[in-house]
Amino acid sequence: xxxxxxxxxxxxxGLSTQAQVTWEEMSKIxxxxxxxxxKDVSEMTDKVIANGNVVSIVKDTGTTSxxxxxxxxxxxxxxxxxxxxxxxxxxxxxxxxQAHKVVHKFLDVLKRVKENASQDNTKEIENILNSx
Numbered sequence: 100x101x102x103x104x105x106x107x108x109x110x111x112x113g114l115s116t117q118a119q120v121t122w123e124e125m126s127k128i129x130x131x132x133x134x135x136x137x138k139d140v141s142e143m144t145d146k147v148i149a150n151g152n153v154v155s156i157v158k159d160t161g162t163t164s165x166x167x168x169x170x171x172x173x174x175x176x177x178x179x180x181x182x183x184x185x186x187x188x189x190x191x192x193x194x195x196x197q198a199h200k201v202v203h204k205f206l207d208v209l210k211r212v213k214e215n216a217s218q219d220n221t222k223e224i225e226n227i228l229n230s231x
Contacts (some may be wrong), residue, residue: 121195126178129167136209142214147209153183154205161185163202178195 113132137149143225148155155164164183170192180198181191193201 122177125198125202133206136206136213140212152211156208158185165205202204
């Protein structure tokens with residue numbers, strides 16, 4: 100019985116550590132990749148806004164944003180991610196997999212915009228941003 104309890108304890112600790120690493124990685128990607136890239140792209144086009152803890156993409160149908168907010172209800176430094184849709188809905192806090200998909204989708208779109216912004220492809224940039 101003691102061995103079974105010890106095994107369950109070790110497995111549980113491993114799973115919680117893995118989940119925490121995922122959120123730490125998300126925070127690092129948001130802070131070190133997504134937000135600086137959004138700042139750079141916002142200087143190239145007025146269709147991207149990076150302000151405070153929000154990265155927004157302005158599309159023909161409205162603005163879609165991802166927001167990172169520190170969760171003060173837990174004693175460790177932990178962040179919640181929200182998706183703000185074009186029709187005004189605030190979805191979140193997102194689960195780990197959802198946050199991962201949203202942040203990486205924004206990152207992918209902004210990378211493509213930055214690559215195309217070096218040329219004068221205004222129509223292509225509009226299409227990329229509207230594809231979000």
